Amino acid sequence: MEQGIKNTKEVIVALNKLVVKLAPLLANGIQVGDLIEGFNAINGDPVAKAEFEAALKDIHLVDDEIKDISLSEGIELVMVQAKILPELLAALKKA
Numbered sequence: 001m002e003q004g005i006k007n008t009k010e011v012i013v014a015l016n017k018l019v020v021k022l023a024p025l026l027a028n029g030i031q032v033g034d035l036i037e038g039f040n041a042i043n044g045d046p047v048a049k050a051e052f053e054a055a056l057k058d059i060h061l062v063d064d065e066i067k068d069i070s071l072s073e074g075i076e077l078v079m080v081q082a083k084i085l086p087e088l089l090a091a092l093k094k095a
């Protein structure tokens, strides 16, 4: 059965947003408190929280989606990443 790439896309977006949220915390070095602060940053953002929960819930489906990936799906994933890249780079630059 064709798997599609819905869950893979969700996980890519969630991971990028995680880096965007964590980058400012890690800018001054990694402390134990960063983990809690990172958790609070996500927990305090209902949209991000819902996205993370959705991504984590279906993360086990990503394996099958990747095994079944087509060229057009691969390109679509690259485009998903490309679309988030400016936000990601801006966060890392500030860090």
Ligand SMILES: [Ca+2]
Pocket: 025, 026, 027, 028, 029, 030, 031, 034
């Ligand atoms: Ca820190």
Ligand SMILES: [Ca+2]
Pocket: 002, 003, 004, 005, 065, 068, 069, 070, 073
């Ligand atoms: Ca596919």
